Amino acid sequence: MRRFISLLLASLLTLSLASCGKSAAGAGSPAASGPPASSAEPVKQDSPTSHSGDEDAKPFDRDSVTWVDWTGTVEHLFFHPVVAYPQLAFDGDAQANGIDDFMVTADEYRKILQSCYDKGYVLVDINQVWNESKDAAGNPVMVRSELKVPEGKKPLVLSFDDVNYYPYMLENGFTYKLVVGDNGQIWSYGKDPQGSDVYSQELDAVTILDQFCRAHPDFTPYGARGCLSLTGYCGILGYRTQTEKEDSSAAHEANRQKEIEAVKPVIQALKDEGWTFGSHTWGHIRLGTKPLATVQADTKKWADEVGSLVGPTKILFYPHGERPDGDDWKKTGPVFQYLQAQGFRVFCSVGVESFSYIKKDIPAVICDRLHPDGTTLRHSRQRYLQFYDAKDIIDLSVRPQREVSWS
Numbered sequence: 553m554r555r556f557i558s559l560l561l562a563s564l565l566t567l568s569l570a571s572c573g574k575s576a577a578g579a580g581s582p583a584a585s586g587p588p589a590s591s592a593e594p595v596k597q598d599s600p601t602s603h604s605g606d607e608d609a610k611p612f613d614r615d616s617v618t619w620v621d622w623t624g625t626v627e628h629l630f631f632h633p634v635v636a637y638p639q640l641a642f643d644g645d646a647q648a649n650g651i652d653d654f655m656v657t658a659d660e661y662r663k664i665l666q667s668c669y670d671k672g673y674v675l676v677d678i679n680q681v682w683n684e685s686k687d688a689a690g691n692p693v694m695v696r697s698e699l700k701v702p703e704g705k706k707p708l709v710l711s712f713d714d715v716n717y718y719p720y721m722l723e724n725g726f727t728y729k730l731v732v733g734d735n736g737q738i739w740s741y742g743k744d745p746q747g748s749d750v751y752s753q754e755l756d757a758v759t760i761l762d763q764f765c766r767a768h769p770d771f772t773p774y775g776a777r778g779c780l781s782l783t784g785y786c787g788i789l790g791y792r793t794q795t796e797k798e799d800s801s802a803a804h805e806a807n808r809q810k811e812i813e814a815v816k817p818v819i820q821a822l823k824d825e826g827w828t829f830g831s832h833t834w835g836h837i838r839l840g841t842k843p844l845a846t847v848q849a850d851t852k853k854w855a856d857e858v859g860s861l862v863g864p865t866k867i868l869f870y871p872h873g874e875r876p877d878g879d880d881w882k883k884t885g886p887v888f889q890y891l892q893a894q895g896f897r898v899f900c901s902v903g904v905e906s907f908s909y910i911k912k913d914i915p916a917v918i919c920d921r922l923h924p925d926g927t928t929l930r931h932s933r934q935r936y937l938q939f940y941d942a943k944d945i946i947d948l949s950v951r952p953q954r955e956v957s958w959s
């Protein structure tokens with residue numbers, strides 16, 4: 553039996569759901585202090601771009617390469633939001649070790665991208681990899697798409713879980729939200745450790761990848777970026793677009809509508825840049841243990857509050873990596889059937905390899921993703937050598953003094 557990592561992964565992301573809106577409305581809320589996304593205000597860049605080689609390169613010329621069929625594994629890496637300010641994340645508070653386990657810093661992330669690029673990986677969108685077709689009898693089935701890559705290159709899917717800017721992250725050294733700058737590009741907004749406003753493209757996983765792709769257009773021959781896996785209970789992308797069970801006031805609804813209008817241009821700018829979206833369930837719920845009725849209510853809420861903004865998606869990222877039918881991915885229980893009937897076709901968990909399995913009884917694909925984070929940087933160096941060497945990536949000078957398994 554294949555060994556799957558039993559996932560407590562991202563358990564730190566399971567916050568008290570009831571508290572999100574309350575926290576978000578408090579002091580320091582990005583909703584209260586950030587500029588409107590479509591604001592014509594000039595974007596301040598408090599951390600000047602000075603990395604050499606980051607200047608925009610010429611657009612990728614598709615005729616300049618020989619395209620070859622790729623029938624092998626499509627590798628898939630996923631990240632959580634990256635740490636913008638290690639001194640806030642790793643300050644010894646109750647969250648520090650969880651962030652050490654499940655996240656990488658912005659600098660580590662940049663080095664990981666560079667290494668993947670140097671090793672010949674090129675980005676493809678997860679929606680490109682599988683599609684729905686018909687078998688000989690005319691029944692719908694999922695199939696691997698014909699996928700071409702430039703000769704000598706290897707396809708890589710990236711996904712990013714919990715791109716919601718949860719309140720606890722705002723206090724722990726992460727960026728606060730994504731905004732559109734007056735140059736039409738995506739920027740992050742947040743506060744530095746001194747409490748000053750910072751607009752940057754160097755502190756957030758989304759903007760760092762955009763920047764990297766602009767500097768290295770051949771990293772993304774199709775223009776793909778990554779798939780953003782969104783919950784809904786704290787809104788999306790840093791905007792508090794969620795309903796709150798315990799706050800049905802007109803004031804909350806008015807603020808919610810304002811946030812909905814503010815996030816729309818951000819979503820559009822992300823799509824224009826090549827980003828796609830997937831569901832991470834509304835409430836970050838455990839699909840292996842929740843009753844069907846709970847899953848149904850949650851899925852409807854995601855469609856109402858998140859799908860209505862980002863558009864329909866075929867991709868579901870399991871919270872905590874927890875499969876509805878346990879580790880038996882050939883089984884198709886009522887929760888899986890329901891989710892598939894709602895339009896999901898690609899069901900992503902987390903594991904020790906970029907495994908995928910096309911189900912025979914229902915049009916759906918099961919897949920696992922690898923997870924660059926503190927845990928694997930410290931303890932799974934070997935497994936990730938095809939992408940990078942953890943020794944060259946991990947920044948032990950900013951992380952908590954904890955064990956590494958390599959020397």
Ligand SMILES: [Zn+2]
Pocket residue numbers: 562565713714832836871872
């Ligand atoms: Zn998650």
